[in-house]
Every structure is written in structure tokens, then in C-alpha cells.
Amino acid sequence: MSDTDAHRILVPVGDSDTLRDTVSYAVERASAAAPNRPVEFHFVVAAETQSVDPDAPEELGSAREQLERVALWVEEDADSADGATDAADGPPDRFTVVTDVVGTDRYLFSPGDYADALLEYAAETGIDRIVVDPEYNPAGTASMLRSMSVELARGDVPVETAPDDRPAQGAVLARAASLSKYLSVFVVSYLFYMSLSAWKPLDFLTGFVTASIVSVVLAPVVANRSAPLGLTLRRLARLAVYAPYLVKEIAVANLQVAYVVLHPDMPIDPEVVQFRAAVWGDGAVTTLANSITLTPGTLTVNVSERSFDIHSLTADSREDLFDGGLERAVRFVFYGRASARIPTPRERDDAGEGRDG
Structure with a gap:
């Protein structure tokens, strides 16, 4: 049979207690839905940090190890599903496993972003069915948000959630x-x-x-997963450096606002501006939004995914915002010195990436 006859199943992979059972369920469903066709399992990790993050190589290495572990599980379950008698023979010839990591070329923030990346992969590879782990929750997204099954159902591929058979x-x-x-x-x-x-x-x-x-x-x-101890300690140390910097920025902004208020002409120029910040993750986004609000002259009005709506009092405060000092400092806290190489909001704006609307 040719590869075009294969029944392709996509299973998003993430850290969960039910991943092992989900793999078994996917193999069972494949055996029942396509008993006489080759089956191609696509196990895909949606990257939780971006390629600009210096910690990304470490994360991607962990993702690869997880995918290798999943492939071994498929071998175990496929032997049983097709009645193989010798586990050393490997999985039946009609079962193949494809693994991949998606989303490293973009900022994945909300469940919708993760779903978009997975649906794009499904469209490119001709997926016939998506099986979702009941505990699949990329990046620790809050439980109040729509489930990934609902997000993935926006596509044209049938989606089902594996049962949770835990005791x-x-x-x-x-x-x-x-x-x-x-x-x-x-x-x-x-x-x-x-x-x-x-x-x-x-x-x-x-x-x-x-x-x-x-x-x-x-x-x-509250964040559903904790960072490794070493990473947490490094961030705390960098946060101790960031705190005096933020205090300095607040003091400078106070002087600028005081000048505007005390000036006879009161040269204010209020405007709401938008920009897409090069930060990701709940902690970094929240820190940047609150830092902007704490700095007189700017107020974070709304944050939607990576888009920040900022009320600015003067043209100077907008210039400071797009110069990217606070954004770069927050990136330093969460991602280290290497993240300073990321272009500023102004530079991304010139390239058509930094400003919305």
C-alpha cells in the first residue's frame, strides 16, 4: 500500500499523567478505525518557548526525549493491538510513527495559538483524526479557558478526547x-x-x-507548572537586579510627568497605542504589563495574547515605551542576557511586527 492510503492520527504531546493511556487509546482507535490500512501516528509537541529564548534548546531536547518515549509506547501497544507474539519484532509493519515539534518560529501564548499551530500541521500532513490527551494543557494555560479539544474543533479534522480511566x-x-x-x-x-x-x-x-x-x-x-529550581533561582537573582532599574525608571517618569503638570502650557498629548511584546508566558507578560502601569505616564489598559494596549500621557512616554527599555529588562529577568538581542518594539515596528492596528 502507498503512503497515500495511510490513516493519519495526530496526538498532541505534553506533560500529563494521562499521556501513556492516551497513546494506548490512539493505537486502539487506529486498529479499530483502519484494520486493513497502514496507520501513521503523528506525535507533536507544541513548543512552550520560542526560538529566541536562550533556554529553548534545552526545552526542545526535553521534547525530543519525550517523543522518543512515546514512540516506544506505540511499539508496546501496537504489538498487542495486532496480535504480535514477540515484542522484539517491533510494531507491525503497517504502523509508523512520525514525531515533530511545532511553534518554534512564533510566540504561542493562548490555547488558540497552540491550536492554530497544531491545525496548520494537521493540514500540511493530511491528518485524518486528532486524539487529545484529557489533561493536555500546553504552557499551563488556565483551566477556565476553553479546552484544547474545543479549540482544535475549529478545524476540518475530527477531534476526540481520550477517556480518563484513572482510578x-x-x-x-x-x-x-x-x-x-x-x-x-x-x-x-x-x-x-x-x-x-x-x-x-x-x-x-x-x-x-x-x-x-x-x-x-x-x-x-495560578501557574499550573513550576519552573526547575535552578531556573527559578537565576530568575530571582536577575529580579534583584531588575528592581532598582524599575525604581529608577519610575523616578525618571515621575520627573517627566511633574514637568508636564507644572508647565504653564501643560503639553500633554494623550493617546492609546498598541504593540506586540516579545515576551511570552504568564509571569513575563504580567511583569511587563504591571511595570508599564507602575511607570507614571503610561498605563496598561488591556493585554490580549501578545498585544498590549497602552494609554500614554505624552509623546515622550510613547517614545520610551517603543525604545523597549522595560521590555528588554523583563526579558533579561525571565530569559537571561542573550534575550537582549531581540529587536526593540521600535525596530520590530519598522519591520511591520512591533505595532498592532
């Missing part, structure tokens, strides 16, 4: 992990509240109530 103990452990996250948010919020209070008896009560509300509202959207 009840798995659900208990998941709830325990969730409880730990709620407790962590509560403790941090409570300590922060008390650090700003006068430590009066009423403050302990209002702090408890406030921290409880914060944990209920924010715990579900």
Missing part, C-alpha cells in the same frame, strides 16, 4: 494537589496583607477574610 485515587491526589495550591495562595496573600496592616485584632480577621477570597478567585489560575 479514584488519582482524583483524590489531584484534589490534594489543588488543595495545596489554594493553601499556598492563601498563606502568601495573608502574609502580604498583614505586612501592610497595623497588626490590630481586627486586621487578623479582615486579613483572613481577604486572603480566603483571593485564594478562591486566584488559585485556579
Whole structure:
């Protein structure tokens, strides 16, 4: 049979407790849906950082290892599915495995971005069916957002979610992990509240109530995965360098705004501008948005994927924004010194990439 007769199944791959079961389900579905046709499994990782990130090679190496592990699982399951008697013979000849990493050439921010990258791959390779891991959640996107199955259903390829057959103990452990996250948010919020209070008896009560509300509202959207300890420590060290820089920028901006306010002609020129920031991930995007807001003269009005809507008070504040000082500093905190090579918003604007609208 020619390759054009193959039944092609795409399985997005990510870190999850149900990935192994999803691979088994995909093999079973292939055996049932195409019993007499060659089957081509496409296991694809959507990159969670971009090629401009100096940590990307390490991540891509980890993705390759994961894909190799998945390919071995297919061999195990394919032997059983087609009745092979000797595992050393490898999978049946009609089963082939293709692995790839997509999204390294762009910024993948929202579930829609990941779905677009996967759907483009599906269109290019002639995928017949997409099987989604029930816990597939690229980049730790918040659970309140639409599931990847719904996002992928925008395409023309049938999409199905593999069943979650884990025992009840798995659900208990998941709830325990969730409880730990709620407790962590509560403790941090409570300590922060008390650090700003006068430590009066009423403050302990209002702090408890406030921290409880914060944990209920924010715990579900706290990052679902943690960075490695070494990376976290490096970021904290770079954050200690960033803090005085931000204070300096705030002081300079205060002087500029004071000059405008005290000037007899009040030379203000308010305008809302848009630019696409070269940062990715919840932490970096949030840090940049809040840093812009903390700097007098600019206010982050809205962030949609990578597009920032910024209200600027003067032309000088807009110039500073597109000069990219804050953006470069935030990239330094999260991605290291090598990320400084990324063009500034102004340079990307000249190339038609930095400004929206």
C-alpha cells in the first residue's frame, strides 16, 4: 500500500499523567478505525518557548526525549493491538510513527495559538483524526479557558478526547494537589496583607477574610507548572537586579510627568497605542504589563495574547515605551542576557511586527 492510503492520527504531546493511556487509546482507535490500512501516528509537541529564548534548546531536547518515549509506547501497544507474539519484532509493519515539534518560529501564548499551530500541521500532513490527551494543557494555560479539544474543533479534522480511566485515587491526589495550591495562595496573600496592616485584632480577621477570597478567585489560575529550581533561582537573582532599574525608571517618569503638570502650557498629548511584546508566558507578560502601569505616564489598559494596549500621557512616554527599555529588562529577568538581542518594539515596528492596528 502507498503512503497515500495511510490513516493519519495526530496526538498532541505534553506533560500529563494521562499521556501513556492516551497513546494506548490512539493505537486502539487506529486498529479499530483502519484494520486493513497502514496507520501513521503523528506525535507533536507544541513548543512552550520560542526560538529566541536562550533556554529553548534545552526545552526542545526535553521534547525530543519525550517523543522518543512515546514512540516506544506505540511499539508496546501496537504489538498487542495486532496480535504480535514477540515484542522484539517491533510494531507491525503497517504502523509508523512520525514525531515533530511545532511553534518554534512564533510566540504561542493562548490555547488558540497552540491550536492554530497544531491545525496548520494537521493540514500540511493530511491528518485524518486528532486524539487529545484529557489533561493536555500546553504552557499551563488556565483551566477556565476553553479546552484544547474545543479549540482544535475549529478545524476540518475530527477531534476526540481520550477517556480518563484513572482510578479514584488519582482524583483524590489531584484534589490534594489543588488543595495545596489554594493553601499556598492563601498563606502568601495573608502574609502580604498583614505586612501592610497595623497588626490590630481586627486586621487578623479582615486579613483572613481577604486572603480566603483571593485564594478562591486566584488559585485556579495560578501557574499550573513550576519552573526547575535552578531556573527559578537565576530568575530571582536577575529580579534583584531588575528592581532598582524599575525604581529608577519610575523616578525618571515621575520627573517627566511633574514637568508636564507644572508647565504653564501643560503639553500633554494623550493617546492609546498598541504593540506586540516579545515576551511570552504568564509571569513575563504580567511583569511587563504591571511595570508599564507602575511607570507614571503610561498605563496598561488591556493585554490580549501578545498585544498590549497602552494609554500614554505624552509623546515622550510613547517614545520610551517603543525604545523597549522595560521590555528588554523583563526579558533579561525571565530569559537571561542573550534575550537582549531581540529587536526593540521600535525596530520590530519598522519591520511591520512591533505595532498592532
